[in-house]
Amino acid sequence: MRRIGCLLSGLLFILSVTSTDGFARAGRRVCAAAPQRGVAAYSESHVQPVYQPYLTTCQGHRLCSTYRTIYRVAYRQAYRQLPQLAAPCCPGWSRTNSHALSCNRALCWVPCQNGGSCAFPGRCACLPGWTGRACQTDVDECASQSHGCGQLCINTAGSYHCACWDGFSLTADDKACQPLVPAPEPETFSQAGPPSEMKEEMKDLKSRVEALEQKLQLVLAPFHNLMPSAPEDVGADPISRLSHSLQQLDRIDSLSEQISFLEERLETCKC
Secondary structure (H helix, E strand, O other), X not given: OHHHHXXXXXXXXXXXXXXXXXXXXXXXXXXXXXXXXXXXXXXXEEEEEEEEEEEEEEOOOEEEEEEEEEEEEEEEEEEEEEEOOOOOEOOOEEOOOOOOOOOOEEOOOOOOOOOOEEEEOOEEEOOOOEEOOOOOEEOOHHHOOOOOOOOEEEEEOOEEEEEOOOOEEEOOOOOOEEEOOOOOOOOOOOOOOHHHHHHHHHHHHHHHHHHHHHHHHHHHHHHHXXXXXXXXXXXXXXXXXXXXXXXXXXXXHHHHHHHHHXXXXXXXXXX
């Protein structure tokens, strides 16, 4: 019984030092302040006297005018002081609405920038890529090694992207680089087109060169043999034979150049 009595005494002491205003200030980030009272207007009823004139009979049977007092219920506006139910928020905090008990909305004196939100008094929670008290500073992702770019890293406002050197292109992950595949050169000729004609022309030129070489051998034979044996279309004069031989050599050189030119075109042609 003595222990129960001590507990009851402690509870009574706590209730005696705790006012009802303390319960009204319940909530997070609510600061204690001196009790404040507000003035509230209300209507109250009261008895109002009304003086009403009326006629009556006086002495001598005369009519007299006098007044009589009647009473009626009237209403008037009165004021009374009421205790303030909501306690003030701590500096840097506010209520989300007028009915909330806790002060859960942080206040930032400098507005948050670049999509940031106020998370603590005077400090913003920033989106990735931004930093600073008001999210006003760009984060240079390329300054660290965490960007993951294979060759080049280009910093942008609030982000970054990868790039490649000349002769390389980005892969599907937009980070690694791969060599560029050279584009196929357009075919100069089709398989059934000019290459077959060029081959026929080369074959004809080669046959003509062989025929001229045979004639040249016949023309130059008198210079190797003392016995004159010349073709019918060459004169018996040695000077005429020599001149004819030189002309044949010029024709052979021209044909040889044409054959070399055609062979070069065949080598560069992709069939």
